[in-house]
Amino acid sequence: MAIANAIIADFEETRKLSFGSITADYVAVGSAFNNALSGLKVYNTTNSALDIAFDGITNKEFVPSNGFFVWDFGANKTDSAGMMKFPPKRVYVKIDEDEDLPTAGKVVVVALFANSK
Numbered sequence: 001m002a003i004a005n006a007i008i009a010d011f012e013e014t015r016k017l018s019f020g021s022i023t024a025d026y027v028a029v030g031s032a033f034n035n036a037l038s039g040l041k042v043y044n045t046t047n048s049a050l051d052i053a054f055d056g057i058t059n060k061e062f063v064p065s066n067g068f069f070v071w072d073f074g075a076n077k078t079d080s081a082g083m084m085k086f087p088p089k090r091v092y093v094k095i096d097e098d099e100d101l102p103t104a105g106k107v108v109v110v111a112l113f114a115n116s117k
Helices: none
Strands: 007-011 015-018 039-044 050-053 061-063 067-072 092-095 106-116
Touching: 039 061, 061 067
Parallel strands: none
Antiparallel strands: 007 106, 015 106, 039 067, 039 106, 050 061, 050 092
8 A cells, every 4th residue: 555745664674693793892783774764773682781883983872781772863853854864874882891791692783764655
């Protein structure tokens, strides 16, 4: 069924990284996004707290062990302002400075984008 003049929510392919690939240096979680994002969710099912970067260098977010974070860039759109979007980048993870390497779990990245139809 077609939806005329609508902004449709769509998803990038889920990106995953197993605990055995996570180190004290930043490691990419899959490929860069193909679209500017309106939402981003990162699950950390490992037993270590992780730092997040989008350039592989600079800490931008923290995710506790067995935790997650959600960024919703599209929640506050108004009729007079365009929707805020996160530019297409890649998610990188590393163990937080006071953590041991994880021994179980994975990181899962879910990315949502707005698709005008």
